[in-house]
Amino acid sequence: MVDKRLNVLLVEDDLNLGFLTAEFLENQGMQVKLFRDGESGLAGFKNGNFNFCLLDIMLPKLDGFSLAKKIRALKPEVPVIFLTAKALKEDKLKGYNIGADDYVTKPFDEDELLCKIKAISNRIDFNQQGSESVFQVGKYSFDFANQALEAEGKVKRLTSREADVLRVLCLSKNNIVKREKILISIWGENDYFYGRSLDVFISKLRKYFSDDQSIKIENVPTVGFLLTCSN
Numbered sequence: 001m002v003d004k005r006l007n008v009l010l011v012e013d014d015l016n017l018g019f020l021t022a023e024f025l026e027n028q029g030m031q032v033k034l035f036r037d038g039e040s041g042l043a044g045f046k047n048g049n050f051n052f053c054l055l056d057i058m059l060p061k062l063d064g065f066s067l068a069k070k071i072r073a074l075k076p077e078v079p080v081i082f083l084t085a086k087a088l089k090e091d092k093l094k095g096y097n098i099g100a101d102d103y104v105t106k107p108f109d110e111d112e113l114l115c116k117i118k119a120i121s122n123r124i125d126f127n128q129q130g131s132e133s134v135f136q137v138g139k140y141s142f143d144f145a146n147q148a149l150e151a152e153g154k155v156k157r158l159t160s161r162e163a164d165v166l167r168v169l170c171l172s173k174n175n176i177v178k179r180e181k182i183l184i185s186i187w188g189e190n191d192y193f194y195g196r197s198l199d200v201f202i203s204k205l206r207k208y209f210s211d212d213q214s215i216k217i218e219n220v221p222t223v224g225f226l227l228t229c230s231n
Helices: 015-027 038-047 064-074 089-098 110-129 160-171 179-187 192-208
Strands: 007-011 031-035 052-056 080-084 102-105 134-137 140-143 148-151 154-157 176-178 216-220 224-228
Touching (some): 007 015, 007 038, 015 110, 038 064, 052 064, 052 110, 064 080, 080 089, 080 110, 089 102, 089 192, 140 160, 160 192, 160 224, 176 179, 179 192, 179 224, 192 216
Parallel strands (some): 007 031, 007 052, 052 080, 080 102
Antiparallel strands (some): 140 148, 176 224, 216 224
């Protein structure tokens, strides 16, 4: 049973799989709303108060990647797991580039899906505790709990994974963080696809800090990453 009450947006065009998945998650204590195409899923997200998204990729009217982008634009802090019959490397990397929290390949084991949801949900609960959640990075204030990066009165809202990666770097500021440690602490395993996803998030963070020359996120070959800054 998931302790945190989750309100899940499930977008799946396979009606049988959708109903079975929704029923399973509801039996785990979640609220689930099922939509069968991307456009209705987007409308439902706008009109609902969802704090978790499960999105099929091959959807009618609006594909899962496009739907995820629109959801990220509205609420970047909401976690997204893709459900897909495609196990292609390019598709996984595209999903992670959008900011997906995880991927589940069909046919999937319900317990595997539940474990992934629990892991992400536990991270959300920790975020809300506020422990070690505010960091100074150069001229920026990074509020981990609210996934916010602020400087000079402007706020950039990070995705949940971007915030996770930045927090790990901040906790070891001016010290090398091993790549394996980042992968295991955030994704739970040292996996090739997660590693590529990590590289994407590092590149995004560098872009966010590009106007502050005192901040550097250095890639230490074969070892990991090093965040250095003046504060």
